[in-house]
Amino acid sequence: MTTKITWARVLLYATLITVAAVYVMPIYMTVITALKNPADINLDTAWQVPPHLNWGSFSQAYDKLGPNIMNSVILAVTATILSSMLGSLNGYVFSKWQFKGNDIVFTLVLFGMFIPYQIILIPLFQTLRRIHMYGGLPGLILAHVVYGLPITTLIFRNFYAQIPSSLTESAQIDGAGFFKLYLSVIFPLSIPGFVVTFIWQFTQIWNEFLWGITLTKYSANPITVGLAQLAGGQAVSWNLPMAGSIIAAIPVLLIYILMGRYFIRGLLAGSVKG
Amino acid sequence: MRLTRDRIIAFSVLLPSLILIAVFVYGFIGQTVYISLTDWGKGAALAVNPQMHLIGFDNYKELFTSFLHGRFRQDLINAFFYTVSLVLGSLALGLFLAILLDREPRGEGIFRTIFLYPMSLSFIVTGTIWRWLLAPEGGVNVLPSFIGLPAGQFRWISSREQILTFDWQSIPAITAIVVSLVLIFLAVRTWRKGTHKRALIVAFPALLLILWAVFGQRMVPQMLPIPERHGFNLATIGVSIAAIWQFSGYTMALYLAGLRGVPVGLHEAARLDGATEIQYYMRVAFPILKPITLSAVIILAHISLKMFALIFAMAGPDNAATDHPAVLMYLTTFRGNKFALGASIAVILFLLVALFIIPYLISSYREQRRRAS
Numbered sequence: 140m141t142t143k144i145t146w147a148r149v150l151l152y153a154t155l156i157t158v159a160a161v162y163v164m165p166i167y168m169t170v171i172t173a174l175k176n177p178a179d180i181n182l183d184t185a186w187q188v189p190p191h192l193n194w195g196s197f198s199q200a201y202d203k204l205g206p207n208i209m210n211s212v213i214l215a216v217t218a219t220i221l222s223s224m225l226g227s228l229n230g231y232v233f234s235k236w237q238f239k240g241n242d243i244v245f246t247l248v249l250f251g252m253f254i255p256y257q258i259i260l261i262p263l264f265q266t267l268r269r270i271h272m273y274g275g276l277p278g279l280i281l282a283h284v285v286y287g288l289p290i291t292t293l294i295f296r297n298f299y300a301q302i303p304s305s306l307t308e309s310a311q312i313d314g315a316g317f318f319k320l321y322l323s324v325i326f327p328l329s330i331p332g333f334v335v336t337f338i339w340q341f342t343q344i345w346n347e348f349l350w351g352i353t354l355t356k357y358s359a360n361p362i363t364v365g366l367a368q369l370a371g372g373q374a375v376s377w378n379l380p381m382a383g384s385i386i387a388a389i390p391v392l393l394i395y396i397l398m399g400r401y402f403i404r405g406l407l408a409g410s411v412k413g
Numbered sequence: 414m415r416l417t418r419d420r421i422i423a424f425s426v427l428l429p430s431l432i433l434i435a436v437f438v439y440g441f442i443g444q445t446v447y448i449s450l451t452d453w454g455k456g457a458a459l460a461v462n463p464q465m466h467l468i469g470f471d472n473y474k475e476l477f478t479s480f481l482h483g484r485f486r487q488d489l490i491n492a493f494f495y496t497v498s499l500v501l502g503s504l505a506l507g508l509f510l511a512i513l514l515d516r517e518p519r520g521e522g523i524f525r526t527i528f529l530y531p532m533s534l535s536f537i538v539t540g541t542i543w544r545w546l547l548a549p550e551g552g553v554n555v556l557p558s559f560i561g562l563p564a565g566q567f568r569w570i571s572s573r574e575q576i577l578t579f580d581w582q583s584i585p586a587i588t589a590i591v592v593s594l595v596l597i598f599l600a601v602r603t604w605r606k607g608t609h610k611r612a613l614i615v616a617f618p619a620l621l622l623i624l625w626a627v628f629g630q631r632m633v634p635q636m637l638p639i640p641e642r643h644g645f646n647l648a649t650i651g652v653s654i655a656a657i658w659q660f661s662g663y664t665m666a667l668y669l670a671g672l673r674g675v676p677v678g679l680h681e682a683a684r685l686d687g688a689t690e691i692q693y694y695m696r697v698a699f700p701i702l703k704p705i706t707l708s709a710v711i712i713l714a715h716i717s718l719k720m721f722a723l724i725f726a727m728a729g730p731d732n733a734a735t736d737h738p739a740v741l742m743y744l745t746t747f748r749g750n751k752f753a754l755g756a757s758i759a760v761i762l763f764l765l766v767a768l769f770i771i772p773y774l775i776s777s778y779r780e781q782r783r784r785a786s
Contacts, residue, residue, distance in 0.1 A: 155513055159527045162658070165542050168552050172545065185552045186559075229430050236423035244431065246778040251438040253770040255719045257742045258763040259441035261448055261756055266441075268461050285437045288430050317419040317426070346535030348722035353747055363537040367726055370541045377545050384538045395533035399526060402533060403666055 169381045173197065177376035193378065200369065200382035206358070207365030208386070211345055214276055214361055218283035219340040225284070226291020226336055231325055233292065234299040235307055236317070245296070252289035256349055267354060274356035282354065283344050290343075291336050294408045298332035299325060331401075338398055339405030342391050362387050442763070445756045449473070453753035463752075472757040483641055485758065486581060488738045490643045492718060492765070495653060495737065499717040500710055502657035507664025507709075508702075512694065514665070515672045525669070529662035536659075540726025543655035544570065547727075569651030570728045570735060578644030585633050589626040593619040648734035652727055656720065664709050671705045672698060711773045718766050738762045 172180060173196050175189040201208075233245050263282060264273070272278035302325065310324050351361040360368075366387050370380035395402050449472055454463025476485050510528055514521055531539065546552045547569035554565035579587065596619035604612035675698055683693045721739040728735035730744055738758055746755030 151513060151516055151518055155518060155524055158510065158513075159524055162527050162531070162662075165531075165546060165658070168546055169542050182555055185555050225430055228426050232423045232427045236420060238420065238424060242778060242781050246774050246781075247439075248431070248434050250770070250774060251434055253715055253766065253774075254438065254442070255715075255739060255759070255762050255766050257721075257739055257759040258445050259437065260445075260742075260759065261746060261752055262441040262444040263437070265461070285433045288434060292430070311416075317422040342533055346537070348535070348537050348725070349743070353743070363535050363722070366535075366537050366541060370544070370726065371729065380541050381545065384541045388534050388538045391533045391535070392530065395530055396526065399529070403529070406532065406663065406666065407670065 169384055172377050173381035173385055175378050177378055180377050196378040196382040197386070200379050200386055203369055203379075204362060204365045204383055204386055207360055207362045210276060210355075210359055211362040214279055214283070215341050215344040218280045218287065218344050219337055221280070222284045222287035222291050222340055223333060223336040225288060227295045227326075227329060227332065228321075229288065229292040230295025230297075230299050230332075231321055233296040234302075235304075235320075235325070245292075248292055249289050251286060252293075256286070260349070260353060263350075264353060273354065275359045276355070279350055279354055279359070279361070282350050283340075283347070287340055287343070290408070291340065294336050294339070294405065295329075295332050297408065298329070298335075302328060334398070335401045335404045335408070338394055338401050339408075342394060342402070342405075345391055445759055445763075448753055449756035449760045451753050453751075453756075458750040458752055465753075472754050473761075475754070476757055476761070478637060480638065484733055484736060485738070485741060486641070487643050487646070487733070488736045488741050489761075491646060491649055491735070492737055494645050494649055495656070495720060496714050496717040498649075498653040499656050499660065499720075500713045502653065503660045503664045503713055504706065504709060506657060506661035507666075508668050510661065510665040511668035511672055514669055525666075528665050531659040532662050534659070536720075536722035537726045539655055539659050540723045543651070543658070544727045547651045547654070568648070569654075570648050571732065572646075572648040573734060574647040575642075575644040576647065578642045581641040581643055582633070582636055583630075586626040586630055589622040593622040593626070596622070646734045648728070648732070652720075652724055652735050655727060656717070656723060659723075660713060660716070664713070667705050667709050668702060671702045675701055708773075711769045714769045715766050718762060718769075 168186070171186075171188050174192045174194070175196075176191065176193045179189055179191075229248075233241065267273040267278040267281075272281065307320060307324055310320050315323060345361075346363065347361070348363040348367070351364040352367070355361070355364070366380070366383045369383045448465070450467055450469060451465040452468045452471075453465055454460050457463055476482050514524060518524070547554075549566075549568055549571070553569070554567065557563065557565055596615055600612045600616040600619065603615060679697055680693060683697050688696070719739060720737055721743065724730075724732075724735055724737050724740050725743075730740050739762060742755050742758040742762065745751050745758060749755075
């Protein structure tokens with residue numbers, strides 16, 4: 140294709156750059172506000188880069204959010220690994236060991252990822268209290284693993300459906316059983332599937348808020364709850380919540396920027412009919 | 414036989430997950446429905462095993478008719494407007510951006526990354542940032558002053574203004590008119606296609622509904638003792654802007670994947686036939702994008718009905734103007750300790766989401782069956 144400089148082309152770039160500027164604007168404002176001294180935050184200079192950078196906002200915000208970050212790391216890593224492993228096994232069964240009523244069972248599993256979680260919140264709250272898992276991280280991990288099953292199963296089922304059956308059949312003729320087939324053929328081919336589910340689950344769990352605020356006590360609050368508390372008080376000086384937002388966003392933003400391709404695959408997996 | 418044994422192993426590997434889903438999804442939904450029909454532990458709401466007595470639909474009746482729960486009714490209206498603005502806003506903006514990127518500009522990857530990054534952020538982060546941007550003394554209101562205009566005065570998330578107000582009592586009539594308008598639209602379309610008989614069959618109930626809306630109003634029993642005004646809260650606009658900022662990249666990605674799926678030959682053929690670009694999109698590309706639009710509408714609608722964290726972080730849970738049933742459920746249950754009433758709100762929210770999701774899952778199930786056979 141030849142790209143001549145035409146008015147249409149100029150207009151295209153002008154529009155794209157304008158819209159992109161609007162999308163980036165919140166980041167710009169967040170960063171410059173985080174770097175201001177509380178006293179310098181006012182209406183007239185809201186858009187200006189501060190003359191003196193106040194890096195202290197970050198260490199101050201980190202002091203408050205440090206324990207929350209620790210909680211979120213433990214939570215997200217554990218729950219991501221567990222739900223991905225279960226999802227991989229489930230997806231393997233749903234795609235390679237189909238049984239009678241396979242599709243209907245799968246659809247019933249899928250339903251679990253679309254419900255508004257308010258509908259299970261009260262029984263979940265009561266159950267965790269009854270089994271003495273309320274308030275701490277284990278209960279929250281359990282919730283994330285269970286309600287993560289639909290999406291991880293979906294991603295792996297669609298991923299394994301692409302593995303040609305000739306490959307699995309020849310292994311079965313060689314006498315490979317259920318687990319041997321999984322370990323020798325399926326699992327070694329699963330790395331892209333695991334990358335997609337890891338990224339998706341980690342991002343989702345890191346960003347989750349409703350369970351964080353209803354199922355954990357103060358000491359086990361994840362980062363989103365910590366940030367909401369940091370920002371929620373009256374008479375906040377805006378540099379702190381902005382620095383906190385940056386700290387909370389950095390892990391997922393890094394993942395998105397470095398592995399965007401896989402992030403988008405997870406995103407589309409949840410919406411394109413499987 | 415080897416294979417039968419393996420099949421049994423396969424199913425028993427799946428079984429724990431199925432049991433978890435059965436209990437945590439279906440069992441818990443059933444339990445919440447049951448709780449919503451009880452009077453959950455009077456005076457000892459926080460007991461691990463509270464006393465419960467079935468009281469029928471009293472909680473629902475209270476939500477819809479009690480003078481105290483006007484906030485819940487306004488929340489339903491808010492949820493409706495949140496859904497309409499998120500769906501329309503994200504679809505329009507996403508399609509626009511997808512068409513721009515479909516022209517294959519240089520740096521397409523960078524633009525795509527920029528449009529999609531908000532999607533990776535937590536609602537709490539988005540909410541905190543936009544709360545600052547849209548605060549009365551925040552950045553956005555200052556913008557007009559850069560081009561010499563007076564600074565904006567609009568209170569984006571704390572405005573108490575309401576437009577398009579109506580009486581709660583007239584909801585049946587409004588619904589009837591909207592449904593009949595849709596039916597008339599369908600009838601006209603069927604008429605144009607030449608199937609006149611069918612068009613008349615569709616038009617008849619529309620006519621009945623309009624007649625009822627105009628003359629039959631008095632037959633509706635009085636739902637509330639006194640008239641109650643509801644409407645579109647202007648404060649929800651701020652939240653909707655943040656939500657559209659977050660989700661338009663998602664619809665862009667969906668549409669761009671769809672546009673890239675259009676066979677190259679079709680675009681060329683349309684060009685050779687002398688079609689302008691606009692004609693190409695209207696006649697060739699958009700019909701191909703229809704199923705994507707449908708999926709996107711369903712996904713976005715169900716997200717907007719679940720929108721809890723964004724409102725919590727941006728407007729605060731106690732801001733009645735921006736409230737949403739998902740937030741009210743949390744407040745009622747965990748702050749007010751009214752578990753049964755909270756369960757009823759959750760059930761209503763669940764039914765609204767199910768309205769979108771169940772047909773979606775059924776159609777995707779049918780598609781699977783078709784592909785399998």
